[in-house]
Amino acid sequence: MDRSTAAIDVRGLNHWFGTGEARKQALFDIDLSIERGRLTVLLGASGSGKTTLLTLMGCLREVQDGSVRLLGQELAGAREELLVACRRRLGFIFQAHNLHDSLTAMQNVRMGLGVHGSAAADWREPCEHLLRLVGLGERLDYLPGNLSGGQKQRVAVARALVGNPEVVFADEPTAALDRDSGLQVVRMLKALGEARGTTTLMVTHDPRILDLADRIVTLEDGRLVGEGR
Amino acid sequence: MTALLERLLGRLPIGWLQLVHNRGRLAAAIAGVAFANILVLMQLGFLGALVESIRLPYAAMNADLLVSAADMNTLADGSPLPRSRMVEALSVPGIAAATPLHYGKLDWRQPDGTIRTLDVFGVDPAAPTFRTPGIEAGRALLQNADVALIDRGTRNVPAAFFDGIARGEPYRFEAKGRTLTVAGVFSIRGGFSADGYLIVSDQTFLRLFPQRAAGAPNHIVLRLDPAADRSAVTAALRETLPAYDSIVRTVDDAVAKDQAFQTTQRPVGIVFGFGIVIGILVGVIIVYQVLSTDVADHLREYATFKAIGYRQLCFLGIVFEEAFILALLGFVPGVLIALGLYAAVAAVTGLPIAMTPARPVLVLSGTILMCGVSGAIATRRLARADPAELF
Structure with missing residues (x-):
């Protein structure tokens, strides 16, 4: 695959945690290219390095050794301003929903749009549309404390998608959802890929989702060990 | 209120929403700021009463100039x-x-x-x-x-x-x-x-x-x-x-000298001055506690906002928004209670203690500054909001 056309391209990536004798290598010489518009699932046991890889590709951690190109930008040695600008082109779905407990569902989703400087008049329609899409049309003004775990996660999904991200990083996004809701969210991510070319990189253990993945990448002890589909 | 703040700030008033979400903490914070305001206003009131009580006998004199002993500091001392x-x-x-x-x-x-x-x-x-x-x-x-x-x-x-x-x-x-x-x-x-x-x-x-x-x-x-x-x-x-052995002064000069001496050299004036400083410190500590606890409680949310591309300046804005709101909300009851206490003190002691128009303006400015300082200290905790820890 051409490095310049890939959504994410990783070459010779190594990463360590700690210092001195406590220093431990988490990733070993990773080479990986993620195509645009595809749903890629990252598999691996706990501690295999998949979350570290996700945070490095998502501009949330500093690249120590090797190269990570995200949407054509080299992240190794990049300044904070560039990292912030890159993050604004991404969507994050966390295992814990991380919703702001003082904000309603609409306001939480609006935060995903506000980072792009949308005017007040511009935010209501897309936020409401996405919340209706994830089945929360009747819960727009609910605070997270009044929503179930699954509903909160769907708000988090709407927040990640409302800014039309080019890449979505998702860490166990369906863990808190029932079977139907989980499938609905993943199908939505996949449909976005097809319609808008959104790339999705997802860490999951959910076997139902593996069937929908375009590509499955497996990590073991910080090394890429397998690839499927 | 939310709509008004949104219009003023041009963004979602997250600080306000955070404050009203935890009403118990908001009430405690307002009480704390009001308490600090009352402390400062009472000390300023006492200091003002001291200054005014020094002026009153001079003002009663039918005098253009006063000749006093060279070693005179107040109306009551000097050879x-x-x-x-x-x-x-x-x-x-x-x-x-x-x-x-x-x-x-x-x-x-x-x-x-x-x-x-x-x-x-x-x-x-x-x-x-x-x-x-x-x-x-x-x-x-x-x-x-x-x-x-x-x-x-x-x-x-x-x-x-x-x-x-x-x-x-x-x-x-x-x-x-x-x-x-x-x-x-x-x-x-x-x-x-x-x-x-x-x-x-x-x-x-x-x-x-x-x-x-x-x-x-x-x-x-x-x-x-x-x-x-x-x-x-x-x-x-x-x-x-x-x-x-003698000094010639206008009445205004004599009043100013007397007031300066009693407020800076006499224990009573110094005590009131310290009281003002203590009141400000109490306010800074209370507001800092409220804001830093609030920041700590929302670190994950701030880290999430960082992950999706919000800059540090946005979080500083939230904390300062909270500080400003607390300053205003605490100031109003603080002034009202202080007015009641002024009346009570005047009735009990006969001291000329009264709210001057400039004093609330001074205290409000000081309160905003005090809350701003507390907010600035509290924002140091924001550095701990690491989006990489969210995964």
């Missing part, structure tokens, strides 16, 4: 002046009148055994040393031996007592082995050094204070010819009077 300075002052062109003013302190024992301390002024009953109506009206009475006029604002004395005197029912009491007859009332109001004022003639004064020499007043009250140039006369007086 007595040679009476010859009065004659020398009268020789300066532009001086219309000069009258001696004696000062002393007297204990007035009440029927219940308690004592009221009075500042006593001995004046020439033939001259209008004071311009206060009650003193002027009763000045002729002072020609009689052992007659006095008393301050209606004397602390812890029932108003009915003064009403009786005003109706022409003189009151007699023993002091310094003499029987004084109080025949009239006036109004100055006591300060921090005494409970009230008593005016007697210079002859009565010397009988009450026999150790004082007749020819040595504490101050000389000067009045100028209406056409005289105050600056020129003051300069001429300074040329005429020896600087080693």
Whole structure:
């Protein structure tokens, strides 16, 4: 695959945690290219390095050794301003929903749009549309404390998608959802890929989702060990 | 309120929403800021009362200039002046009148055994040393031996007592082995050094204070010819009077010197100054606690916002928004309660304590600054919001 056309391209990536004798290598010489518009699932046991890889590709951690190109930008040695600008082109779905407990569902989703400087008049329609899409049309003004775990996660999904991200990083996004809701969210991510070319990189253990993945990448002890589909 | 703030800020008022989400904490924070405001306002009120109570007796004088002893800091201290300075002052062109003013302190024992301390002024009953109506009206009475006029604002004395005197029912009491007859009332109001004022003639004064020499007043009250140039006369007086034992000042200068001395050199002024600092520190600590706890409680949310591309400036804005709102919400009850306390203190102590228009503005500005400082300290915690830890 051409490095310049890939959504994410990783070459010779190594990463360590700690210092001195406590220093431990988490990733070993990773080479990986993620195509645009595809749903890629990252598999691996706990501690295999998949979350570290996700945070490095998502501009949330500093690249120590090797190269990570995200949407054509080299992240190794990049300044904070560039990292912030890159993050604004991404969507994050966390295992814990991380919703702001003082904000309603609409306001939480609006935060995903506000980072792009949308005017007040511009935010209501897309936020409401996405919340209706994830089945929360009747819960727009609910605070997270009044929503179930699954509903909160769907708000988090709407927040990640409302800014039309080019890449979505998702860490166990369906863990808190029932079977139907989980499938609905993943199908939505996949449909976005097809319609808008959104790339999705997802860490999951959910076997139902593996069937929908375009590509499955497996990590073991910080090394890429397998690839499927 | 949310819509109004959104309009003002041009963004979602997250700080406000965070504050109202936890109403218990918001109430505690408002109470804390209000408490700090009350502390500062009360200390400023006491300091203001001290400053005002220093001014009042000067303001009551019928004086353009004052000659006092060179070592004088307040109306009540300093060495007595040679009476010859009065004659020398009268020789300066532009001086219309000069009258001696004696000062002393007297204990007035009440029927219940308690004592009221009075500042006593001995004046020439033939001259209008004071311009206060009650003193002027009763000045002729002072020609009689052992007659006095008393301050209606004397602390812890029932108003009915003064009403009786005003109706022409003189009151007699023993002091310094003499029987004084109080025949009239006036109004100055006591300060921090005494409970009230008593005016007697210079002859009565010397009988009450026999150790004082007749020819040595504490101050000389000067009045100028209406056409005289105050600056020129003051300069001429300074040329005429020896600087080693006397000092010439306008009444305003004398008030300023007295106020500066009592607020910076006397314990009472320093204590009130410290009180203001303590109030500000209490406010900073309370607001810091509230804001830093709030930041700590929302670290995951802030880290999430960082992950999706919000800059540090956005979080600083949220914390400062909270600080500003707390400052405003705490200020309103703080001022209202302080106003009530001012009235209570004035009623109980008779001190001239009142809210000046500038004081709330000063305290509000200080409160916003105080909350801003607390917010600035609290934002150090934001550095811990690491989006990489969210996964």
